[in-house]
Amino acid sequence: MSPDRTTTQRVEFRGLEYHADDRIHPATYSMEGSSGGGWRIDRNGVEHLVLGAGYRLLRTDRCGVCSTDLDRRFLPFPLPQIIGHELIALDADGKRYVVEINASHAARGLEDGCAFCSAGLTTHCPDRRVLGIHDLPGGFGPWVLAPERAMIPVPHGLSDDVAVLVEPFAAALHAAEQVAPEPGARVAVLGPRRLGLLVVAALAARRKRDGSHYPILALSRRQALRDLALNFGADEALEPPSDPGRSGPLAEIVIDTTGSPLGLEASLGLARQEVHLKSTHGQPAGGLAHTTELVVDEISLQAWPDSETEIASLLHRAPCRAGDTPRIAWLARQAPPETLAQNAEVLTGHDAISLLARLESTPGPLPRADIAVVDSAAGVDAALRPRAEEEIALVRPRGRICIYGGKPGDGPVLSAIRERGLTLSGSRCGDFRRALDLLASDSELATRLSSLVTHRLPAQRLPQALKLARSPECIKVVLHHPPREQTTDARHRDEA
Numbered sequence: 001m002s003p004d005r006t007t008t009q010r011v012e013f014r015g016l017e018y019h020a021d022d023r024i025h026p027a028t029y030s031m032e033g034s035s036g037g038g039w040r041i042d043r044n045g046v047e048h049l050v051l052g053a054g055y056r057l058l059r060t061d062r063c064g065v066c067s068t069d070l071d072r073r074f075l076p077f078p079l080p081q082i083i084g085h086e087l088i089a090l091d092a093d094g095k096r097y098v099v100e101i102n103a104s105h106a107a108r109g110l111e112d113g114c115a116f117c118s119a120g121l122t123t124h125c126p127d128r129r130v131l132g133i134h135d136l137p138g139g140f141g142p143w144v145l146a147p148e149r150a151m152i153p154v155p156h157g158l159s160d161d162v163a164v165l166v167e168p169f170a171a172a173l174h175a176a177e178q179v180a181p182e183p184g185a186r187v188a189v190l191g192p193r194r195l196g197l198l199v200v201a202a203l204a205a206r207r208k209r210d211g212s213h214y215p216i217l218a219l220s221r222r223q224a225l226r227d228l229a230l231n232f233g234a235d236e237a238l239e240p241p242s243d244p245g246r247s248g249p250l251a252e253i254v255i256d257t258t259g260s261p262l263g264l265e266a267s268l269g270l271a272r273q274e275v276h277l278k279s280t281h282g283q284p285a286g287g288l289a290h291t292t293e294l295v296v297d298e299i300s301l302q303a304w305p306d307s308e309t310e311i312a313s314l315l316h317r318a319p320c321r322a323g324d325t326p327r328i329a330w331l332a333r334q335a336p337p338e339t340l341a342q343n344a345e346v347l348t349g350h351d352a353i354s355l356l357a358r359l360e361s362t363p364g365p366l367p368r369a370d371i372a373v374v375d376s377a378a379g380v381d382a383a384l385r386p387r388a389e390e391e392i393a394l395v396r397p398r399g400r401i402c403i404y405g406g407k408p409g410d411g412p413v414l415s416a417i418r419e420r421g422l423t424l425s426g427s428r429c430g431d432f433r434r435a436l437d438l439l440a441s442d443s444e445l446a447t448r449l450s451s452l453v454t455h456r457l458p459a460q461r462l463p464q465a466l467k468l469a470r471s472p473e474c475i476k477v478v479l480h481h482p483p484r485e486q487t488t489d490a491r492h493r494d495e496a
C-alpha cells in the first residue's frame with residue numbers, strides 16, 4: 001500500500017554521483033519526510049537539501065542516458081549530483097510512472113505559487129528544481145522524490161523500452177510542434193541520433209496525425225544513422241555538406257540535435273528561415289555565450305522588423321496574454337520608432353540589469369519583458385542572463401529578443417539574423433500526456449521508438465554506461481535498478 005501524505009518515510013542508500021571533473025563517485029544518501037510535510041535529504045551524514053511539500057518517494061526502475069547527462073558539468077547547477085532524468089519509477093504497489101522533471105509550484109500541487117505557474121509557464125517556474133539536473137537526485141540513483149502532480153501512470157499497453165523514452169520523445173514532439181512547418185517547407189534534422197531520431201519520428205508522426213505535408217530531411221555523417229532516420233520517417237537522408245556556407249541552404253527549417261556547439265554554426269548555413277536548437281551543451285556557440293539558456297527559456301532571436309505592418313504582426317504575436325499590452329525592453333542604442341509606444345509599453349535603457357529591476361518593481365502579469373530589443377551579441381547575452389549567478393532572463397520564457405542596428409558581423413548567429421533574416425529558436429521539455437496520447441494512437445511509432453534502446457546495463461555500471469553513450473555505435477543506454485523485495489515497513493535500508 002502506498003503511504004498517505006502524513007506518514008513519515010525514510011530510505012538510506014548509496015548513490016553514484018556525477019562530479020564537476022566528469023567522474024563518478026559514490027555517496028551515502030538518506031531521504032526522510034512525507035509528501036504533506038516535506039523532505040530532508042542528507043548526503044554523507046550531513047544535511048544536503050530541505051524540500052517542502054509536494055514530493056513523493058518513488059523507487060527507480062530504470063533510467064535512460066541522454067546527452068545532457070554527458071555535458072552536465074557545463075550546466076550552471078550545483079555538482080556533485082545524482083543525475084538521470086529519463087526514468088520509470090515505481091510506487092509502493094509496483095505501479096509504473098513516468099515523471100515530468102520540472103518541480104515547479106504547480107507540479108508539487110502548491111496553490112498560488114508564483115506568477116509563472118499561474119500563467120501556465122510551469123516548466124519555467126523560477127523556483128523550480130529539476131529532477132536529475134538541478135538539485136533533485138535523479139534516476140541513476142535507486143530512489144527519487146518526484147513532484148506529485150508530475151507523476152504520470154504508464155498506460156498498460158506501453159512497454160518499458162518505450163516508456164523510458166517518453167521524456168525525450170515529449171521534448172522532440174514539442175520541437176516538432178513549435179517549428180510548425182508551413183505546407184511544403186522542408187525540415188532538416190541535423191545529427192539524428194539519441195534525440196535527433198526522436199525528432200524525426202515526432203515530425204513524421206505529427207505530419208501523419210495532422211494530415212500536413214512537409215518533407216523531412218535527415219543529415220548525418222554516418223550511413224547507419226541515415227538508414228535509421230529513413231526508418232523513423234525521414235523522406236531523405238544525406239551526408240551534411242562539409243562547407244554549408246558554400247553549398248547554401250538545404251531546408252527552410254533546421255533542427256539542431258547534435259548536442260555540440262559546432263552544430264549551431266553548421267545549421268546557420270543550412271537553414272533558409274529558422275534554426276531550432278535542441279542542444280543544451282552549456283558551452284558558447286555561434287558568437288553567443290548563452291545559447292543553452294536560450295533553449296532552457298525557449299526564447300527566439302530574430303531581426304527587428306523593418307515595416308510598420310511587420311512590427312504590428314510581431315506585437316500581435318507577442319507572448320503576453322491576449323488583451324495585455326506587450327512590454328518591450330529597448331536596449332538598442334538607436335531610438336525606437338515613435339509610433340511603437342502607441343501599441344506597446346516601451347522601457348528604454350542601456351543596461352539589462354537596471355531594466356530587469358524596473359520590470360520587477362512594475363506591476364504586471366510577469367516581472368519580465370515580452371520582447372527585448374538589442375543591437376549586439378553582448379546585448380543578446382545580457383538579455384538572456386542579466387545578473388551573474390542568477391538563472392533568469394530579462395525576457396519572459398517563450399519571449400523574443402530582436403536585433404536592431406549595431407555593427408555588422410558580431411558572430412555567425414547575428415550575421416545570419418541581420419543579413420538573411422534568419423530566426424534562431426529553441427525548445428526544451430514537452431508535455432508527457434500529449435506524447436503518451438500520440439504513442440497510444442500510433443503503435444507503429446511506439447515499436448519504432450523501442451528500437452532506439454541499444455544497450456542495457458545495471459545501474460551500478462554508470463561509469464561504463466556514460467562511456468558507452470559517448471561511443472558512436474551506441475544510441476540509447478538504459479540503466480536498470482535491481483528489483484527489490486516488497487516491504488510493508490516504511491523504512492528501507494538500501495545497499496545498492
Ligand SMILES: [Zn+2]
Nearest residue numbers: 066067068168
Ligand atoms: Zn534528456
Ligand SMILES: [Zn+2]
Nearest residue numbers: 105114117125
Ligand atoms: Zn512557480
